[in-house]
Amino acid sequence: MLQDVVGMAAVSVLAVLEQAYFSFQVIYARRKYSVSPPSTAGPPEFQRIYRAQANCSEYFPIFITVLWTSGLFFSQGLSSLCGLLYLYGRFLYFRGYSQSAQGRLTPLYFSARVLWVLLGFSSLGVLSSLCRFYLDLDLVQHLLSVLSLEV
Amino acid sequence: MLQDVVGMAAVSVLAVLEQAYFSFQVIYARRKYSVSPPSTAGPPEFQRIYRAQANCSEYFPIFITVLWTSGLFFSQGLSSLCGLLYLYGRFLYFRGYSQSAQGRLTPLYFSARVLWVLLGFSSLGVLSSLCRFYLDLDLVQHLLSVLSLEV
Amino acid sequence: MLQDVVGMAAVSVLAVLEQAYFSFQVIYARRKYSVSPPSTAGPPEFQRIYRAQANCSEYFPIFITVLWTSGLFFSQGLSSLCGLLYLYGRFLYFRGYSQSAQGRLTPLYFSARVLWVLLGFSSLGVLSSLCRFYLDLDLVQHLLSVLSLEV
Numbered sequence: 001m002l003q004d005v006v007g008m009a010a011v012s013v014l015a016v017l018e019q020a021y022f023s024f025q026v027i028y029a030r031r032k033y034s035v036s037p038p039s040t041a042g043p044p045e046f047q048r049i050y051r052a053q054a055n056c057s058e059y060f061p062i063f064i065t066v067l068w069t070s071g072l073f074f075s076q077g078l079s080s081l082c083g084l085l086y087l088y089g090r091f092l093y094f095r096g097y098s099q100s101a102q103g104r105l106t107p108l109y110f111s112a113r114v115l116w117v118l119l120g121f122s123s124l125g126v127l128s129s130l131c132r133f134y135l136d137l138d139l140v141q142h143l144l145s146v147l148s149l150e151v
Numbered sequence: 152m153l154q155d156v157v158g159m160a161a162v163s164v165l166a167v168l169e170q171a172y173f174s175f176q177v178i179y180a181r182r183k184y185s186v187s188p189p190s191t192a193g194p195p196e197f198q199r200i201y202r203a204q205a206n207c208s209e210y211f212p213i214f215i216t217v218l219w220t221s222g223l224f225f226s227q228g229l230s231s232l233c234g235l236l237y238l239y240g241r242f243l244y245f246r247g248y249s250q251s252a253q254g255r256l257t258p259l260y261f262s263a264r265v266l267w268v269l270l271g272f273s274s275l276g277v278l279s280s281l282c283r284f285y286l287d288l289d290l291v292q293h294l295l296s297v298l299s300l301e302v
Numbered sequence: 303m304l305q306d307v308v309g310m311a312a313v314s315v316l317a318v319l320e321q322a323y324f325s326f327q328v329i330y331a332r333r334k335y336s337v338s339p340p341s342t343a344g345p346p347e348f349q350r351i352y353r354a355q356a357n358c359s360e361y362f363p364i365f366i367t368v369l370w371t372s373g374l375f376f377s378q379g380l381s382s383l384c385g386l387l388y389l390y391g392r393f394l395y396f397r398g399y400s401q402s403a404q405g406r407l408t409p410l411y412f413s414a415r416v417l418w419v420l421l422g423f424s425s426l427g428v429l430s431s432l433c434r435f436y437l438d439l440d441l442v443q444h445l446l447s448v449l450s451l452e453v
Binding site: 001003009012013015016017019036037038040054057061 | 303346349350352353354360363364367368371374375399403406421424425428431432435
Binding site: 047069123 | 156164215
């Protein structure tokens with residue numbers, strides 16, 4: 001059973017490591033720009049790093065949720081691959097946002113697109129499982145047979 | 152095994168879709184009220200939408216956690232149903248908060264109550280499993296026999 | 303199968319209860335210092351309580367992720383124990399931060415260290431599973447045999 005989820009677990013561990021890296025960047029930025037907790041107000045340079053980390057944190061649970069549902073109900077391999085792409089996109093986003101507000105856009109759109117793919121996989125997988133379990137209907141088989149009848 | 156969790160997976164996918172919808176509302180509000188990232192300061196109309204989304208994001212992982220523990224250890228059907236109610240409550244909360252700070256209260260209390268129900272289910276389910284696994288005690292059976300002795 | 307995860311489920315339920323407690327503290331602080339939503343600006347006393355809760359919320363999904371991956375792939379008992387220590391550390395952190403910005407530091411470092419331990423367990427467990435499943439290599443056995451050859 002663990003064999004079916006080890007890919008998602010590995011990506012989850014990497015995702016936590018990435019979040020730890022972002023957190024350290026905020027700590028360094030707090031020191032550099034002399035912004036002491038609990039304040040989160042500071043120069044735009046600090047604000048951008050702070051917001052970049054906050055945005056990644058906000059999306060972390062959403063990412064973990066779609067990664068695992070997609071991996072469980074659709075495909076472990078594809079989901080883990082998308083997971084790695086998402087983490088890479090988030091790294092570029094963080095670096096881009098640290099430099100300028102404009103610099104965050106391209107990697108943000110990329111990460112968002114990967115998240116939509118994972119959400120699509122999850123939806124397809126869950127829907128097809130619901131059909132199989134509760135309607136006794138094999139969705140993929142059904143679509144294929146409909147298509148072949150039309151040919 | 153997937154059959155035991157497909158209900159929670161379906162609700163989780165819907166929850167992610169709802170969060171995506173809230174995020175889009177913040178993006179529209181940023182444009183409408185000309186609040187460019189990284190700033191989050193703006194007129195009260197923007198502040199309310201921004202805070203509504205932030206609050207829903209904050210509760211998202213808590214919701215997912217109780218949804219799944221409750222579904223695994225108590226009842227998949229009841230947990231999924233509560234999950235749908237919670238998501239509906241959150242939708243009303245977001246719409247209410249967008250209109251006025253007062254408008255968020257009724258659906259907020261409703262969502263909170265559903266969350267408490269899921270937390271209650273989780274606690275009961277986990278406690279009864281702990282008793283069964285480690286004390287070799289069937290909590291439900293035990294309570295029933297105590298009650299029947301008292302009758 | 304539920305027997306393999308009941309420890310993590312119990313800690314997760316406690317973690318949600320703790321978050322509920324922190325949320326109530328913010329609600330009381332909002333009343334005490336007259337900070338009405340959607341505003342989050344207020345006196346330093348309010349700011350500290352607000353930031354303490356926000357910080358705990360931010361780490362909640364990360365904690366849940368490493369708790370479960372560590373429990374699934376390394377050891378349920380050790381992970382649940384670390385989970386309890388983390389929750390205790392977070393409680394001390396919240397109380398310390400409520401009193402002074404300085405007071406948050408010792409328990410914050412403690413919680414962070416427990417989180418690193420859980421992350422270490424997760425990494426080891428997942429890595430060893432990856433080796434076993436995909437390289438047909440028992441990492442622990444392999445290390446032991448290398449060590450015994452060197453002796």
